Amino acid sequence: MNPFAYTRTDDPAAAVKQVAGDPKATFLAGGTTLLDLMKLRVESPALLVDINAVPLNKIEATDGGLRVGALVSNTDLAYHAAVRKDFPALSEALLSGASPQLRNMATVGGNLMQRTRCYYYRDGISPCNKRQPGSGCAALEGFNRIHAVLGGSDQCIATHPSDMAVALVALDAVVKVRGPKGERSLKAADFHLLPGEHPERETALEHGELITAIELTRAPLATRSHYLKVRDRASFEFALASAAVALEVKEGVITAARLVLGGVATKPWRAFEAEKLLVGQKPTAAVFVAAAKAALKDAKPHKHNGFKIELAQRTIVRALTTVGGMA
Ligand code: SF4
Numbered sequence: 001m002n003p004f005a006y007t008r009t010d011d012p013a014a015a016v017k018q019v020a021g022d023p024k025a026t027f028l029a030g031g032t033t034l035l036d037l038m039k040l041r042v043e044s045p046a047l048l049v050d051i052n053a054v055p056l057n058k059i060e061a062t063d064g065g066l067r068v069g070a071l072v073s074n075t076d077l078a079y080h081a082a083v084r085k086d087f088p089a090l091s092e093a094l095l096s097g098a099s100p101q102l103r104n105m106a107t108v109g110g111n112l113m114q115r116t117r118c119y120y121y122r123d124g125i126s127p128c129n130k131r132q133p134g135s136g137c138a139a140l141e142g143f144n145r146i147h148a149v150l151g152g153s154d155q156c157i158a159t160h161p162s163d164m165a166v167a168l169v170a171l172d173a174v175v176k177v178r179g180p181k182g183e184r185s186l187k188a189a190d191f192h193l194l195p196g197e198h199p200e201r202e203t204a205l206e207h208g209e210l211i212t213a214i215e216l217t218r219a220p221l222a223t224r225s226h227y228l229k230v231r232d233r234a235s236f237e238f239a240l241a242s243a244a245v246a247l248e249v250k251e252g253v254i255t256a257a258r259l260v261l262g263g264v265a266t267k268p269w270r271a272f273e274a275e276k277l278l279v280g281q282k283p284t285a286a287v288f289v290a291a292a293k294a295a296l297k298d299a300k301p302h303k304h305n306g307f308k309i310e311l312a313q314r315t316i317v318r319a320l321t322t323v324g325g326m327a
Pocket of ligand 1: 116118119120121127128129130131136137138139140147155156157158199
């Protein structure tokens with residue numbers, strides 16, 4: 001691990017000022033990704049600003065739903081009664097991630113900021129445009145079984161790792177941030193970026209901006225939501241394919257739909273075309289299969305990950321069947 005300075009504060013304005021004022025500074029919350037990457041020498045911040053004492057650890061009811069502080073643990077959010085009742089996909093996504101010990105440490109803000117599990121990124125030596133811009137991408141011609149079939153570029157095909165972020169997009173969540181220029185809100189769907197020419201840039205945050213909260217709005221769609229994750233083993237494993245689905249069904253007809261994929265794309269992947277296919281239809285197996293095919297229509301497999309296309313389609317059909325039933 002490289003040498004670094006450490007400081008802590010309970011004042012969000014001071015934390016933002018300290019990180020914004022030093023290009024090599026970063027926030028430290030649960031540390032479940034950052035400290036691993038520092039030990040691997042993939043990340044080497046010069047200054048860690050510990051924000052664990054900043055008062056951002058409450059889940060509060062709002063007029064329309066919930067405001068979740070960025071320092072709430074993944075465990076506390078997953079088991080919160082209102083989350084389980086009104087936003088089940090979020091609870092399911094959180095409980096499918098990591099291990100109980102990690103969920104106790106990991107925060108909501110940190111979950112959004114976690115880095116890819118691409119092994120070439122984490123080995124610290126392979127060509128990797130995300131770790132070292134301009135060095136190349138070892139995964140394109142290497143072993144790419146866990147990599148993305150949607151949203152990749154000729155610079156990077158790393159999959160986005162978060163389960164929670166996939167559910168947040170399906171639930172139309174909003175991310176609140178505070179930075180040197182003040183506060184702003186981002187739709188969860190706009191928070192993560194496609195790799196394009198700059199895979200080293202993963203989120204829409206500017207340096208020094210601190211995630212302060214997630215806002216969730218209650219809706220019939222959110223109540224009828226579900227997260228299904230398929231992986232190599234049943235626990236402590238990242239998704240090979242996952243689906244966050246939400247349906248509103250009135251008088252036997254789908255009136256609104258959300259379908260967001262994880263494990264197969266470079267960011268939480270909202271399948272707009274598939275959602276359009278679902279709306280106005282009865283929830284039948286044939287409709288779910290058509291939506292699943294539409295969701296993967298533009299998928300581009302690489303040498304070892306072609307299996308993900310059918311796996312994702314089956315995951316979608318099963319998740320939709322769980323929330324939609326059959327007409
Ligand atoms: Fe790096 Fe992305 Fe290529 Fe993995 S897929 S080696 S993260 S550039």
